[in-house]
Each structure stands twice: as structure tokens, then as C-alpha cells.
Amino acid sequence: MPSRIRVVLVVCLVAGLCGIARAWGPHTEITAAGLAVQPEKEKLQKYLGDDFSRLSRDYCWMGDWQEAVRPDHYADDYLLFPQSPLHVSHMHPQVRKTYAPFFKRALQAIRTESPRNAARWVGSLLHFVQDAGSPPHTTGIGGELHGKMERWVDESKIAIGGYKPRLLGKTDAEALRGFEERMAELHDFSRLRAEQLKLLVEKLEKRENQPLELECALEVARVTADVVHTLFALGLKEPPKPGAALEGKLNYEPPAGYATVPAKIIIEGTDFSTTTDGEGRYHFRDVPPGRYAVSVLATGYEVERVQDVIFEAGKTATVEPKLKPDAGNLVRNPRFAHKWILADQPDGWSRDTVKGGRWVSAPVRVPVGQACVVRVEFVGEKKVPVSVRWRSNPSSTVGGRETALDVAKFPVEVAPDVLMKPFEKGYLYLEVLLHTDGEPAKAVRHVAVAFAKK
Numbered sequence: 476m477p478s479r480i481r482v483v484l485v486v487c488l489v490a491g492l493c494g495i496a497r498a499w500g501p502h503t504e505i506t507a508a509g510l511a512v513q514p515e516k517e518k519l520q521k522y523l524g525d526d527f528s529r530l531s532r533d534y535c536w537m538g539d540w541q542e543a544v545r546p547d548h549y550a551d552d553y554l555l556f557p558q559s560p561l562h563v564s565h566m567h568p569q570v571r572k573t574y575a576p577f578f579k580r581a582l583q584a585i586r587t588e589s590p591r592n593a594a595r596w597v598g599s600l601l602h603f604v605q606d607a608g609s610p611p612h613t614t615g616i617g618g619e620l621h622g623k624m625e626r627w628v629d630e631s632k633i634a635i636g637g638y639k640p641r642l643l644g645k646t647d648a649e650a651l652r653g654f655e656e657r658m659a660e661l662h663d664f665s666r667l668r669a670e671q672l673k674l675l676v677e678k679l680e681k682r683e684n685q686p687l688e689l690e691c692a693l694e695v696a697r698v699t700a701d702v703v704h705t706l707f708a709l710g711l712k713e714p715p716k717p718g719a720a721l722e723g724k725l726n727y728e729p730p731a732g733y734a735t736v737p738a739k740i741i742i743e744g745t746d747f748s749t750t751t752d753g754e755g756r757y758h759f760r761d762v763p764p765g766r767y768a769v770s771v772l773a774t775g776y777e778v779e780r781v782q783d784v785i786f787e788a789g790k791t792a793t794v795e796p797k798l799k800p801d802a803g804n805l806v807r808n809p810r811f812a813h814k815w816i817l818a819d820q821p822d823g824w825s826r827d828t829v830k831g832g833r834w835v836s837a838p839v840r841v842p843v844g845q846a847c848v849v850r851v852e853f854v855g856e857k858k859v860p861v862s863v864r865w866r867s868n869p870s871s872t873v874g875g876r877e878t879a880l881d882v883a884k885f886p887v888e889v890a891p892d893v894l895m896k897p898f899e900k901g902y903l904y905l906e907v908l909l910h911t912d913g914e915p916a917k918a919v920r921h922v923a924v925a926f927a928k929k
């Protein structure tokens with residue numbers, strides 16, 4: 476995505492990262508209001524456990540954590556998948572591209588994954604729904620005015636008591652259509668108010684809570700309630716006939732600092748993926764029968780691929796390969812072998828948006844003050860230039876600081892810039908840049924970043 480889009484996203488991101496619940500939106504308050512009116516609230520609360528409240532506290536912000544490593548998950552594991560392979564702007568009209576893929580993906584998660592994974596995917600969808608109804612997102616207004624138009628709202632008034640959530644459709648196809656129509660209505664509702672609101676807040680210097688913003692927030696909460704109600708009403712219905720199940724427990728120890736970051740399990744050639752729980756267990760249910768390859772991506776270990784796993788209706792297959800350690804390596808997909816999200820781009824790698832002709836790794840989360848050891852192995856004698864970039868913000872390259880590495884001297888130790896001010900308290904992000912235009916695997920065999928021993 477062009478770096479311009481990343482800049483736009485920073486507006487929402489700052490609020491999310493600093494944990495200020497005062498931004499748009501008030502995602503937290505809007506989600507909580509939508510959950511409070513669910514007709515089967517107790518049942519949902521019981522099903523999701525702690526993740527019921529994490530939906531409003533945390534998961535509805537997922538969209539603004541792109542590329543980030545959260546304490547117990549990679550945000551991109553809930554933001555990128557074959558049907559939606561790239562990050563898109565949360566402004567209209569681009570945000571509409573998220574509607575159908577994320578609605579279907581959230582429904583799939585409810586049907587085939589753990590309640591925790593379901594809550595996270597629903598959280599991603601809710602973020603896009605809520606941004607789509609935020610006044611400045613309907614009119615393409617950025618900068619300071621953007622903040623005034625979505626943050627000057629009295630969050631304590633966001634409640635929709637008495638609202639009866641609408642079922643957006645009785646079948647998947649009907650529900651998707653109903654959802655898209657509801658989103659179109661929401662856009663028109665907020666757009667109308669955005670035009671009036673712009674004239675009101677433009678001249679104001681100091682915060683004054685705007686009733687028009689509150690009207691939008693309440694409508695977004697109603698849509699949130701409709702979406703949650705519809706997804707769980709359809710998703711938790713008994714399937715007409717049982718599908719196949721797959722489970723396993725991975726014996727692996729994530730590197731220090733990544734202790735609770737889960738491994739990812741992918742059913743190749745499909746949209747099915749999931750992540751492990753705190754004990755390394757994972758479980759899929761009701762997936763279509765067939766014969767598939769299953770891949771396991773665990774940070775600090777080589778990517779494993781198990782061929783020809785047979786999925787039979789009503790039966791549970793087990794896949795738990797023995798993982799080979801990769802010396803505490805924190806780079807995802809370090810040999811570029813895994814391409815699930817896009818056919819022409821290794822998962823966890825992308826073309827650099829700052830300067831062309833370079834591949835950039837997924838960012839590694841590094842505690843401030845922690846030095847890292849970088850090691851790049853090349854294919855044959857030919858070496859391509861390599862650099863690292865420190866970022867204070869996982870979702871923006873703005874302000875990133877780059878250092879070229881001496882490719883004759885790997886392993887190279889790099890230390891975080893003491894002058895960088897982290898967005899997320901206590902952490903900076905480190906990326907490896909490979910200066911090559913072609914397929915990275917043609918020039919580089921393996922990329923490793925590990926925490927240096929103190």
C-alpha cells in the first residue's frame with residue numbers, strides 16, 4: 476500500500492496504541508454498547524468467556540494494530556488472508572473492500588475455530604464497520620480536522636438501551652447482502668452529518684463535544700449490535716451435517732519475549748487458518764472433507780509442512796509435527812518458503828513502501844534497550860545489500876531509521892536508537908530490508924533476528 480495510506484492510519488492508531496479510549500472512535504464504548512443489547516447476551520458471554528469483554532477493550536481495535544506483535548498474538552494473523560491479502564485504508568471508499576471478506580471470515584471463525592479466534596476475527600470486522608461510520612472517514616478528511624470530527628464526542632453517552640438488534644439475513648448469502656445494505660445506509664447517515672459537522676468544528680480551537688458525532692456513534696453502535704447478533708445467530712447454529720475436524724498440540728517453546736505469541740496453522744489451498752492457545756493446542760471443526768497439506772508457522776522454529784492430511788466428515792485428524800528450532804529467530808517465514816496469502820509474495824514479507832526494489836520483513840517487536848543479532852545467509856557467493864529499519868510505530872514507516880549492514884560481517888549486532896520515542900510503551904520494532912527486486916529466495920537463503928544475550 477502507498478505510504479500515504481499508512482499516514483492516514485496513524486490518526487486512528489495513535490489513539491489505539493496509547494490506550495486512549497477517547498478516539499474514534501470510541502471503538503471501545505461503541506462495541507460495549509452493541510454487546511450490551513444482544514438478545515442472547517448471557518449465552519454469548521458464556522461462549523466467549525474473557526474474550527467477550529476483550530472484544531470491546533481490545534479486539535475492536537485490531538485494524539489499527541496492523542503489522543504489530545501484540546503480547547498474545549500477531550495482529551496480521553487476523554487482518555491478512557487470501558481473500559483480503561493487503562492492508563487497505565479505513566476511509567471510504569477503500570474500507571468497503573473489507574466488508575464481504577471480513578464478514579465471511581468472521582463467520583468462518585465462529586464455525587470452525589475456538590471462541591477466542593472467533594472473537595478476534597469479529598473484532599477485526601467491527602473495527603472496519605465502526606471506522607466506516609466515523610464522520611471524517613465518509614468524507615476523506617484527514618489531519619487535525621479528522622480528529623476533531625471523531626474524537627469530540629461524549630463517550631459516556633454512548634448507550635443504545637432498548638435497541639433490538641436486527642437479523643441481517645437468515646442464510647449466509649442473505650446476511651451478507653443485508654450487511655452490505657446496512658453499511659451503505661450507515662455511510663449515508665454519517666456522511667450527511669459529516670458535512671454539517673465539518674462547518675461546526677472547523678473554526679473551534681478547543682474540544683467541544685458534538686451532538687452530531689454522538690448521533691453517528693449511536694448509529695454505529697446499532698450496526699455493531701446487528702452485525703454481532705447476525706454473525707453469532709448464523710455461526711453457532713448446528714451445521715446440517717458435521718464436517719471434518721483437525722487438532723494437535725505443538726511442543727515448542729517460543730523465544731523469550733514471545734512467550735504467549737501463538738503459532739499459526741494453515742490448511743493450504745483454502746482460507747482456513749487458526750492459531751494455538753497458551754498450551755500450544757489448536758482445533759478446527761466443521762471444515763470440508765478432502766485431502767490437504769497443513770503448514771505450521773511457529774516463531775523461532777522452521778516452517779513445517781505436512782502433506783496429504785485426510786479430512787473425513789465426522790472424524791478428527793491429528794497433525795502435530797516435531798518442530799525444528801531456528802535458534803530463537805524472530806523473523807516470520809525466514810526462508811520465504813511459505814506463500815499462502817499471495818502467490819507471488821512470501822507471507823510475512825512485502826515490497827518496501829518507502830523505497831522500491833527492496834523486500835521488507837514483518838516487524839520484530841523489541842523491548843527498548845534490547846540489542847539484536849542479525850544474520851543473513853545468501854544463495855551462493857552473490858550478496859545483496861541488507862539494511863535494518865527501526866520503527867517506533869508498528870503500523871507506520873514514518874520516522875523509521877535505517878542503517879545499512881556490512882554484508883561481509885554477519886552476524887551483526889544492532890541496538891535500538893535511544894532517541895526514538897516508542898508509540899507502545901517499552902517497545903520498538905525492527906525490520907530487515909533486502910535490497911533485491913526479484914524473488915527474495917533467489918538471492919537470500921535465510922534471515923534471522925534474535926535477541927542478543929545480555
Ligand SMILES: [Zn+2]
Pocket residue numbers: 486487499500609612621625
Ligand atoms: Zn479515524
Ligand SMILES: [Zn+2]
Pocket residue numbers: 487538539565602606
Ligand atoms: Zn482504523
